[in-house]
Amino acid sequence: MVSTPTTVAASGRQYLPVSTDNPASPNQSLLPLTAGVNRQDHLEIGGCDVVELVQRFGTPLYVLDEETLRTACRQYRQAFQQYYPGESLVIYASKAWNCLAVCAIVASEGLGIDVVSGGELYTALQAGMSAETMYFHGNNKSVEELTMAIETGCTIVVDNWLELQTLVGLAAEQPIRIMLRLTPGIECHTHEYIRTGHLDSKFGFDPVQLDRVFEFVSQHPQLDCVGLHAHIGSQIFELQAHQDLTGVMVQWLGKAAHYGLSIRELDIGGGLGIRYTESDDPPSIAAWAKVICEGIVTACQSQNLALPKLIAEPGRSLIGPACVTAYKIGNQKEVPGIRTYVTVDGGMSDNPRPITYQSVYRSVIANRMSAPLTQTVSVAGKHCESGDIVIKQADLPATEAGDVLVVMTTGAYNYSMASNYNRLPRPAAVLVNQGEASLILQRETYLDLVRQDCLPERLKSHG
Ligand SMILES: *Cc1c(COP(=O)(O)O)cnc(C)c1O
Numbered sequence: 001m002v003s004t005p006t007t008v009a010a011s012g013r014q015y016l017p018v019s020t021d022n023p024a025s026p027n028q029s030l031l032p033l034t035a036g037v038n039r040q041d042h043l044e045i046g047g048c049d050v051v052e053l054v055q056r057f058g059t060p061l062y063v064l065d066e067e068t069l070r071t072a073c074r075q076y077r078q079a080f081q082q083y084y085p086g087e088s089l090v091i092y093a094s095k096a097w098n099c100l101a102v103c104a105i106v107a108s109e110g111l112g113i114d115v116v117s118g119g120e121l122y123t124a125l126q127a128g129m130s131a132e133t134m135y136f137h138g139n140n141k142s143v144e145e146l147t148m149a150i151e152t153g154c155t156i157v158v159d160n161w162l163e164l165q166t167l168v169g170l171a172a173e174q175p176i177r178i179m180l181r182l183t184p185g186i187e188c189h190t191h192e193y194i195r196t197g198h199l200d201s202k203f204g205f206d207p208v209q210l211d212r213v214f215e216f217v218s219q220h221p222q223l224d225c226v227g228l229h230a231h232i233g234s235q236i237f238e239l240q241a242h243q244d245l246t247g248v249m250v251q252w253l254g255k256a257a258h259y260g261l262s263i264r265e266l267d268i269g270g271g272l273g274i275r276y277t278e279s280d281d282p283p284s285i286a287a288w289a290k291v292i293c294e295g296i297v298t299a300c301q302s303q304n305l306a307l308p309k310l311i312a313e314p315g316r317s318l319i320g321p322a323c324v325t326a327y328k329i330g331n332q333k334e335v336p337g338i339r340t341y342v343t344v345d346g347g348m349s350d351n352p353r354p355i356t357y358q359s360v361y362r363s364v365i366a367n368r369m370s371a372p373l374t375q376t377v378s379v380a381g382k383h384c385e386s387g388d389i390v391i392k393q394a395d396l397p398a399t400e401a402g403d404v405l406v407v408m409t410t411g412a413y414n415y416s417m418a419s420n421y422n423r424l425p426r427p428a429a430v431l432v433n434q435g436e437a438s439l440i441l442q443r444e445t446y447l448d449l450v451r452q453d454c455l456p457e458r459l460k461s462h463g
Contacts, residue, residue, distance in 0.1 A: 015364060015408070025284035026072040027274040027317040030362055030408050032065035032324065034432075043366035043406055046432030050326055050366040053430060053437055054404050059328045060346035062415055062429035064440065066105065068322035069411075072285065073109035076314060079289030085297065086307035091135055093270045093315030094120055096412040101431055101440035102319065103127030114157075114313045118145040121152065135179070135267070135313070139203050143170070150176055157181050157229050157267070159204055164216060164223070171222030179227040179267060180205060180213060184248045186232050186241055196233050204230070210252065214259040225261055227311070228252050231269025234316060237282050239291045242268065246295025254303050267311035268292055274320045276409050277360050285317060316412035323411030325350060325427070326366060327390075329403040330382075340377040342399055347381015348388045349421045351407070351414045355387045363394050366404040371397030379405065383422050415441070423449050 015030045016037070026033060036044045043050045046065045054061055073090070080088035091112035094103065098120045103113060104127045112133025115121040121136060134154035138145070141156075141163060149156050150170060157179045158164055167176055181204040196203050205213050217225045230249060232241055249266050256263045273282040283291075292312065300307050327344035334340045353359035363379060365371065373395045381388035390407060399405070418426045425444030430437045 015362065025075060025286065026068050026321040027272060027282050028284060029068075029321050030275055030278070032068040032322055033071060034065050034067050037369040041367075041369050041371075043364060043369055045324065046437075047435035048430075048432040048437050050324075050406060051404050053432070054326050054328070054366075056437070057428050057430055057439070058443060059326055059404070060344070060350050060427040061326045062323055062350075062410065062427055062441070063326060063406075064102075064323045064411065064429055064431050066322075066431055066433035069102075069105055069319060070109055072318045072322065073106055073111055075285040076289065076312065076318070077110060079286040080293065080310065080312065082286075083290045083293035084307075084310050087309040088293075089133065089309065089311045091133060091267075091311060091313045092318055093313045094124065095416055096315030097319045097323075097414075097416050098123050099415070099429070099441055100127045101438075103129055106318070112311075115154075118142075118148050121145075121148060121154070125152065135311075137181070146170060153177075155179055155226065161205075164213070164220075168220050168222050175222055175224040177224050177226055178217075179229045179265065180217070180225060181229045181231075182210065182213075182252060183207060184230045184232060184245055186244055186248065196231055210255060211259075214256050214261060218259040218261055225256075225263065227265030227267055227308070228256070228263055229267040229269065231313070232271055234271050235273040236271045237273045237280070239283055239288065242271070242288065243291050243295045245269075246292055247299050250296060250299035250303060250305065253300075253305055253308065257305070264309055265311055266296065266308045267313060268296075270312065270314040270316070272314055272317040274317050274409060274412070277362055282317075285314075320409050320412035323409075323414070323429075325407045325410040325414065327405045327407070329399055329405050330401055332377075332399065332401070340375065341380045342377045342394070342396070342405070343380045343382060344390060344405055345382055346424070346427065347383045347390055348385060349381075349383060349419050349424045350427050351390060351410055352417045352419065353413055354390055354392075355385065356417075361391050361407050361409065363391055363396065363405050363407045365397055365399060366406045368397055368403070373397055375399075379407075383424075420444075420449060425449060 032045050034046050038044045076090045091114050092106040093114050095116050103124050107129045113124050114135040116137045131153040136149040136154050137157045139159045155177045159181045183204040185199045187198050272288045327346050331343045348355045376395050379391040379394045428443035429441035431440045
């Protein structure tokens, strides 16, 4: 029943995945792997008609495809098992989208998790994730967060001197399991705000301090330093940067040995890019993993070092392609000779990436999938910001109020960065799988919006 829409293909763009029998790497697909068009000419994801989902759950609506997320998890795990002769662990960088259901799915696929706040840690614990595969990141963890991490028993990825000293003070009989986050001094080509591996970064210890840090740790038995960590940035397409990183990290490993530290784990971070538009051409999950595994193995052999446990922590490439956001179209404004604005019932509050990083997205009209694309418009959000444009140039068929506009690849850093700007309640999210849709995030209500508000007595019942 599900077919590829000819008009979309005729426009020279192939949004729909070709087949799910032999799934491509999800990060190379614009739509979730289960996407298709049904007899009503509606977009279908996970066997669910997106137009029906919208009628049932309202808009804006995040639609998360379980199969795409699970496929990405499996591809990561299988690739590391295939290409790395030592032990490996894939952990989900949950800041991309942290909620109970997503944590439960990645845990059931055998992934660990990285968290960057007490709130993310709390959610992962509530989802039943176990502390042994939990890594706590952050460049300014509070004492409360560090205490919570110690009590939980997760590994703390130490970012700076203050944190090292605080941890020494907090340690009880049990040494605290830590990793050290180091800045590798590697430049990569991505947006300035999501670049983290260059020297001028707020994250991690500077490499010139390496000796001092290793010396400090070796003198403090309260700290059990099990690993070294680096993360060079996000939405990266070239493999070279990660290949370079493997060499740098194995050098650190050799240096740590001089201080008597027995480092057992190397965590090479995340960062693999995904396809937001047809011009994005990221390497596959397997290709990325292969370069990293081979890089570590080669560097360890040449330095005569035992293979560490290899950890990777992807976020965007696991969850990004698995989700779309459905909106209802409302007002349309034509500025003669300039452009047409097609306005949707959400925007920067459910997807702040365009206004933050000038991110580019693609969209389809879910209730008329095979309609010919006849106009290029700007899809505008409903917020009081001129910059609240979801898509600057969207090729769409003729549109009318009530149409369902679906923006693709919105799984990563959309819900997790969502806000209540203009007091919009945050959207609901549904998990779709084999024709079933389950609510995983309830739509916020107006009551939710005032739940934390306090009205001092003297302001009450004026008027
Ligand atoms: C954000 C982040 C990741 C994940 O990055 P992606 O580009 O989403 O894969 C991994 N590790 C750390 C420390 C991060 O801050």
